[in-house]
Amino acid sequence: MTDRIAVAKTYKLYLGGAFPRSESGRTYEVTDARGKFLANAAQASRKDVRDAVAAARKAFPGWSGATAYNRGQVLYRVAEMLQGRREQFVAEVAASEGLPAKRAQSTVDTAIDRWVWYAGWTDKIATVLGSTNPVAGPYFCFTVPEPTGVVGVLAPQQSALLGLVSVLAPVLAGGNTAVVLASQDRPLPAVTLSEVLATSDLPGGVANILTGRTGELAPWLATHADVNALDLCGSPESQRADLERGAANTVKRVLPAPAGEPEWTNPPDIRRLRGYLEAKTVWHPMGT
């Protein structure tokens, strides 16, 4: 009696709500922390980046225009789906990051809780960051935060799931849409996350997750005129200044890369939410 052969998964890109292979047909080998073969991942191309940006732009009016309550529910639903796949994530995080089972479990649990934390912000952030402005004249004047637009995210290279969740959830919670380049060498939890997103009522194109070579793809994301903000978190150090220069061509908001991989288990704050929000001030006269 032989053991049953498991059905292996094909790891693909997540683009516009679909799971295509790279248009280039390229793949690259992904190994675990000890170098053992895990899977072939799709190696996204410049054109995949552009398609992803187009999908994110197309999805922006719907997602940013949805009610904050609705966005909160959809994002909470993501956490529910994450919980349902907990064991799969634990196995993938353990393999990708070389963590013992206990640490992998607590990492995945923190990632799920983090997603819940951000889901709850959708209908509160405007209260916290918005204002009515007591202007010196007969006007009603108020300021509300609004999403910046399409955000390019270079996900952390080390923390394949918790780090990814920590940088992606605030983008989506604020009403932005995202194009994410997953951790280059540890992309499998990101692909599984995209399967979660696809089954969580998140409209297609709101989050697009690409796997491939960060150094090859990042410049196309940084210089794309339809990207409004850029998170340099997982960018190669040697490339950062160039990426920032490229981002300046269209005055992108740039979240600088931290000096090293942050300690993602630390409690989050609203800085990342603020980073992708614009303040809009509206004036109207008061009178008869």
Next chain:
Amino acid sequence: MSSSPTENPWEYAPAPESRDIANLKPSYRMFVDGEFVEGNGAGLKTINPATEEVLAEVSTADSSDVDTAVRAARRAQEKVWRKMPGTERAKYIFRIARMIAERSRELAVLESLDNGKPIKESRDSDIPTAAAHFFYHAGWADKLDYAGLGPDPRPLGVAGQIIPWNFPLLMAAWKIAPALACGNTVVLKPAETTPLTALVLAEICQQAELPPGVLNILPGDGTVGSELVAHGGLDKVAFTGSTEVGKLIQRTLAGTGRRLTLELGGKAANVVFDDAPIDQAVEGIVNGIFFNQGHVCCAGSRLLVQESVAEEVLHKLRARIATLRLGDPLDKNTDIGAINSAEQLAKIRELTAAGDTEGASRWTSPCPLPDKGFFFAPTVFADVQQSMRIAREEIFGPVLSVLTFRTPDEAVTKANNTPYGLSAGIWTDKGSRILWLANRMRAGVVWANTFNRFDPTAPFGGYQESGFGREGGRAGLEAYLDD
């Protein structure tokens, strides 16, 4: 409307403000570490754009002066300003606010002389709003813990600030007041063509006994600006000016980790619906584009008018514009003053010529033009298409481009069809339409049934290529705090 656009029913006697009030000095020096000192730069002559006469000689900075000023600001930041309790910092800033108000008449006349803007605007808008900005931010200095930016917000350090020539003292106030309130020290470069009121502000700071080095002011041209933004001793750069220069600065700071806020150009849509109170809208359109000769980054330079009322609006608009009085900025009855510089006048002429070439229909106010100085008559282009340069590029002058739309959705699409995103206007009697449209405008400031309102409590700043960061309000403090 029975009167023809060329008829001017009003005759005014000249009512000039006395230029002696400006207390103009033959020469001005830069302000570093609490003293007025001679700069090592080549110096410049600042002129009155309404007469082209030289007003004063102003010493300018070179790279060694930039370095000296940044070091002075660093010393003041570390030894004095950041250690000082917020309650004490506040009192210095309150003093500055009060002294600006006390010298407001002098500052208004000086501003109009140096900039060319009508005295009624410098007197009623620029100077009082500048004082208000200091007064507002003074009160924040000891309340930063309540700004919602974390429990222990700290100053960034030394800020390098570059401001434009369109609102010289007001822009200085927008930059300096929040920086000082948050515990930063400042090296500020005023615009090459309008350095004078910033140097009077320096005198006020001296009289207010602001500790030396907390504020340093370095006049000069763009090369001084590039020296300043590239200086490694800064923690923060804040710039107001063109998108082109803003991009250069963002590139310069790439990879340095220094913080940056940018307030750049705009091409605001001013959207008029058929149910708008048309006479009120016409006043708003005029204010939106002719305030400060149109030298306003948030000017309503693209009029989007609903097709069914386009004829009526244009007719009334031309009649109203024809009554605007152009001329001596010091005359209290002047509506439109001088273009700030020969260079800017040339740019306006070039872009309006492109409007002719590309097929738009030009109408020019029949107002008489003075025979010297830099003046440009109020101009309206009809039949403008979105692809034309006058619909896409910032003209920064008294030139309005008129486009039409049929449906609200078309208005939104056309309004947002620009890489800029600074401001927008909406004119309609329907409240739900205002809120619907305000929500869809990709712009940092939306004026509904009004235009060009500014207040220190109201955050101001752009989306997209109009820059990032806000000035004013709680949001404006983020630009100067390390939370």
